[in-house]
Amino acid sequence: MTRYVMVADLRxxxxxxxxxxxxxxTNATPPGVQWRRVLDMEAGEYPDVRRVFVPTGCQHCDQPPxxxxxxxxxxxxxxxxxxxxDYDLCIGCAYCAISCPYEARxxxxxxxxxxxxxxxxxxxxxxxEQKIGVATKCTFxxxxxxxxxxxxxxxxxxxxxxxxxxxxxLSGALRFGDADDPRHPVSRLIAExxxxxxxxxxxxxxxxxYLWDGEAP
Numbered sequence: 001m002t003r004y005v006m007v008a009d010l011r012x013x014x015x016x017x018x019x020x021x022x023x024x025x026t027n028a029t030p031p032g033v034q035w036r037r038v039l040d041m042e043a044g045e046y047p048d049v050r051r052v053f054v055p056t057g058c059q060h061c062d063q064p065p066x067x068x069x070x071x072x073x074x075x076x077x078x079x080x081x082x083x084x085x086d087y088d089l090c091i092g093c094a095y096c097a098i099s100c101p102y103e104a105r106x107x108x109x110x111x112x113x114x115x116x117x118x119x120x121x122x123x124x125x126x127x128x129e130q131k132i133g134v135a136t137k138c139t140f141x142x143x144x145x146x147x148x149x150x151x152x153x154x155x156x157x158x159x160x161x162x163x164x165x166x167x168x169x170l171s172g173a174l175r176f177g178d179a180d181d182p183r184h185p186v187s188r189l190i191a192e193x194x195x196x197x198x199x200x201x202x203x204x205x206x207x208x209x210y211l212w213d214g215e216a217p
Contacts, residue, residue, distance in 0.1 A: 001079075001180050002079070002080040002081075002178050002180055002181070003080065003081045003178060003179045003180045003207070004060070004080050004081050004082055004140060004145070004155060004176065004177065004178060004179075004207065005060070005081065005176070005177070005178075005179040005186060005190075005207040005208065005209060006060075006140070006163070006166070006174065006175070006176050006186075006207065006208050006209070007174070007175040007176070007186050007189050007190065007195075007208075007209045007210075007211060008054070008055045008173055008174055008175075008208070008209070008210050008211070009172075009173045009174075009175070009189075009193075009211040010052055010053070010054060010173070010210055010211060010212045011211065011212065011213065012171045012172060012173035013038070013052075013053040013054070013055060013171060013173035013174075014053065014170070014171050014173075015038055015040060015051070015053035016170055016171075017038055018168045018169065018170055019036050019038065019055055019165035019166075019168055019169055019174060020034055020036050020037060020038055020165075021168070022036075022164045022165050022167070022168035023035050023036035023057075023138070023164060023165050024036075025164075026141065026164040027164075028123070028126035028127070028128060029106075029136070030108055030111070030112040030113070031112050031113070031114055032112070033106045033108065033136070034057075035057050035058070035104075035106070035136070035137055035138040036055065036056075036057045036138060036165045037055070037056050037057060038053050038054065038055050038056070039053070039054040039055075039056060040053060041053075041054055052212075054210070055165075055173070055174060056102065056104075056198070056208075057102070057104050057137070057138040057208075058083060058100075058102065058104040058105075058137045058138040058139075058140075059102050059104065059197075059198060059204065059206035059207055059208040060077075060081055060082055060083045060138075060140060060206070060207035060208065061077075061083065061204035061205050061206050061207060062077075062081070062204065062205025062206075062207070063203060063204050063205050064077055064083050064204065065099040065100065065101070065202075065204060066083070066095075066096035066097075066099055066100050066105065066135075067083065067096075068099070069095040069096060069098075069099045070095065070096055071091070071093060071095065072089045072090060072091050072093075073086075073089060074086045074087070074088075074089035074090035074091070074134075074135070075090075075096055075135075078142075080178075081207050082139065082140050082142050082145075083137075083139075084139060084142060085134070085135055085136065085137065085139075087130040087131060087134050088130070090134035090135055091134075092107060092109075092133045092134050092135065094107050094135065096135050097135060101198075101199045101202050101204065102198060102199065102206075104137050104138065105135050105136070105137050106135070106136050106137065107133070107134065107135050107136070108131075108132060108133075108136075109132065109133055110132065111127060111129075111132060140163050140176070141162075141163040141164055141165075144160070144161065144162070144163065144164070145161050145162075145163070147160075147161075148160045148161020148162070149161055154177075155176060155177055155178065156175065156176040156177025156178070156184060156185065156186055157177070157184075157185075162176055163176055175189060179207075179209075186209075189209075189211065190209055193211045194211070194212065194213055195209045195210055195211050195212065196209075196210050196212060197209060197210065198210070
């Protein structure tokens with residue numbers, strides 16, 4: 001089996017937001033929509049307090065609540081664990097956004113641009129009408145992964161088959177790959193480090209692991 005997951009090493013993340021910018025550029029998301037976000041948090045107790053930067057977004061769950069409530073079957077989970085949205089089937093009811101405990105779903109009802117009503121050249125060229133009026137979210141850059149695999153590349157090893165946010169990470173905090181492959185670096189990271197997953201008590205089985213030596217922030 002293959003189970004694609006993302007790993008964020010909170011000991012390495014510097015909060016530069018490069019992953020957020022790379023995601024926005026790659027997916028041409030409108031203003032206010034950030035499929036990859038980095039939370040700025042505090043951990044510890046006074047006087048031993050530190051800032052912690054926590055990348056987040058769709059967790060690509062084993063049991064995605066967004067899929068369970070979708071009345072049109074637009075949200076699906078692939079055999080490799082990636083949760084997708086079929087924009088042609090989505091009716092824009094936003095039940096998925098309400099059910100997601102990670103606040104990872106977005107919906108815009110009209111085209112929005114960075115500098116007012118008119119798009120600049122790059123926005124005009126990349127305007128995706130099919131993403132208006134429907135739910136959207138991080139897809140782990142699934143098109144890039146599939147194209148890379150078809151070309152013989154390995155997700156998480158070769159940049160051509162790896163999500164844009166991971167490729168852009170300056171500190172190497174973000175990693176991606178097959179957690180079911182014991183030879184893959186992400187599998188070893190999970191096996192050799194202390195980690196937690198967000199809202200794991202919800203029973204969602206998140207596909208996003210956070211490496212951290214202390215208590216979950």
